[in-house]
Amino acid sequence: MNPSSQYPTRRIEPPHHNHQSSPPRVQSIYDRPLGGNGGTRPGPAVSLSAFALLYSELVQYHQNKSSSMNDLEGNLERCGMEVGTKVLELVSFRERSYKRETRLMNILHHLSITIWRYLFGRSADSLERSMDNDDEYMIYDDRAVTSSFCNVRSVDAFVSGIIAGVLNASGFGARVTAHSVSAGGDEG
Amino acid sequence: QIQSFFALTYGAIVTEIISDSQTVQEVNDRLESMGYNIGIRLIDEYHAKSAVVVGSGQPCMTLKETADAIAKIGFKMFLGIACDVASFAPDGRSFSLYLYDNPLTTFVELPPPEDCEGNMDLSQMQFSNIYCGVIRGALEQVNLRVNCSFVRDVLKGDEVNEIRVELKEVLADGAGEDYQEE
Numbered sequence: 001m002n003p004s005s006q007y008p009t010r011r012i013e014p015p016h017h018n019h020q021s022s023p024p025r026v027q028s029i030y031d032r033p034l035g036g037n038g039g040t041r042p043g044p045a046v047s048l049s050a051f052a053l054l055y056s057e058l059v060q061y062h063q064n065k066s067s068s069m070n071d072l073e074g075n076l077e078r079c080g081m082e083v084g085t086k087v088l089e090l091v092s093f094r095e096r097s098y099k100r101e102t103r104l105m106n107i108l109h110h111l112s113i114t115i116w117r118y119l120f121g122r123s124a125d126s127l128e129r130s131m132d133n134d135d136e137y138m139i140y141d142d143r144a145v146t147s148s149f150c151n152v153r154s155v156d157a158f159v160s161g162i163i164a165g166v167l168n169a170s171g172f173g174a175r176v177t178a179h180s181v182s183a184g185g186d187e188g
Numbered sequence: 189q190i191q192s193f194f195a196l197t198y199g200a201i202v203t204e205i206i207s208d209s210q211t212v213q214e215v216n217d218r219l220e221s222m223g224y225n226i227g228i229r230l231i232d233e234y235h236a237k238s239a240v241v242v243g244s245g246q247p248c249m250t251l252k253e254t255a256d257a258i259a260k261i262g263f264k265m266f267l268g269i270a271c272d273v274a275s276f277a278p279d280g281r282s283f284s285l286y287l288y289d290n291p292l293t294t295f296v297e298l299p300p301p302e303d304c305e306g307n308m309d310l311s312q313m314q315f316s317n318i319y320c321g322v323i324r325g326a327l328e329q330v331n332l333r334v335n336c337s338f339v340r341d342v343l344k345g346d347e348v349n350e351i352r353v354e355l356k357e358v359l360a361d362g363a364g365e366d367y368q369e370e
Contacts, residue, residue: 045268046194046291049233053226054194054318058201061222065208079200087196090295119196121189145190158197 052149059155073154077161077176084165091118100170107170111163112139119162120145139163153178195294202315206308216314223321224328231326234262247330251355252276254332255283258323258353267291275352282354285323290342290349292316298343314338319351331359 059076066072092098095114101107112124120141130136146156156178167174202219209215238261248254252273259271269291275284293315301311314320320336327334333356340346 045189046191047266047268048190049230050266051190051194051197053230054201055197057222057226058197058204060225061201061204079204082203083196083200086295090192119190119193145193158200 048145048148051145055146055155055158056149058158069154073157073160073178076155076157077164080158080161080163081165081168083158084162084167085169086165087115087119087162088166088169091115094118102171104172107167107172108137108139111166115166116141191291192294195292195296198292198318199295206310206313210308212309212313215308215310216317219314219317220321220324223318223323224325225321226318227322227325227327228329230266230322231329234265234326237265238262251280251283251332254327254330255285255353258326259285262326263287282352284339285351285353287319287349287351290316292318293343296343311344314341315343316341316349323351323353327353328359331361333357333359 058079059072062072062075062079066075091114092100095118097110097114101110108127112127114123116122116124116139125140125142128138128140130138144153144156144159146159147153160176160178164174164176167176201222202215205215205218205222209218238257248257255273255276259273263269263271263285269287269289271288272286273283274286277283296315298311298313298315301309314337317338320338323336324334335354335356337352338349339352340348340350342349
């Protein structure tokens with residue numbers, strides 16, 4: 001349209017919504033509404049036992065692959081890291097908290113309240129700062145779903161991985177481990 | 189309230205299995221055997237809870253009753269979803285379960301075939317194959333040896349998820365001849 005331009009261009013019309021030019025496509029997840037507003041349609045209620053059985057299979061699968069407890073925790077954390085990155089985006093959208101958390105205390109509060117509630121149905125019991133180390137914090141959860149039927153707490157390493165994933169995706173480097181003071185521990 | 193966490197955990201499981209497997213069939217088989225392990229434990233909880241739900245706790249006498257129990261009680265109890273039974277074969281030895289909502293696939297889409305590399309054509313993966321294993325494992329504990337497979341899958345473009353359950357053999361009770369007392 002601009003004759004003096006070196007790069008002849010043609011105006012592109014905005015796409016029509018009847019999609020007549022595109023081939024018929026399989027209905028995919030991208031076509032469905034995003035389901036914002038904290039998920040207005042309450043989904044089916046998955047029972048705790050279904051989750052516990054599934055989670056125990058995840059742990060057993062890793063147990064077969066690992067040679068030691070540390071290995072197992074490391075593997076579970078690795079799995080959790082990937083989930084954590086996605087959880088941050090998902091929760092930001094669903095809970096409509098569109099502002100990015102750039103301060104440490106804010107992201108920790110966001111984690112222990114909003115993200116915890118989204119994942120587990122209730123907020124964490126408390127968020128505390130360690131007396132010994134300045135950069136160490138603890139998120140306490142008395143009834144963690146991941147170890148609801150388990151004696152050891154190291155299976156919570158998956159949740160540690162999720163926390164680490166969220167923090168890393170927000171730009172905070174962190175090392176997260178799970179401890180049993182009936183707790184999940186967090187080192188910043 | 190843990191639906192999302194449930195779906196995310198399952199996604200992590202599938203991701204891990206894919207990275208450990210060489211072919212899509214291997215992925216499907218591992219998911220099925222994982223479901224089998226779950227099924228053999230799930231049946232106990234089912235029995236404990238369904239006695240309260242159904243009231244009488246009577247065992248199922250026909251395959252049709254079993255199918256109804258799986259669909260109406262089992263899926264509802266553990267996943268909270270509605271499930272229909274249909275397509276009973278004329279000889280009465282197989283049936284289909286229709287699932288409309290699948291909590292495992294809340295965040296999932298299968299990659300299109302052109303995006304897959306090597307011999308892992310993930311567009312052919314049975315993402316929810318764990319259900320087939322759960323059904324097979326649970327029924328084996330009540331002496332029904334079945335084969336379960338996905339016939340139709342929403343992830344692949346169908347309108348419903350359809351699991352075909354075929355009865356292979358009714359197993360005998362007991363621990364076998366070796367353990368019989370003299």
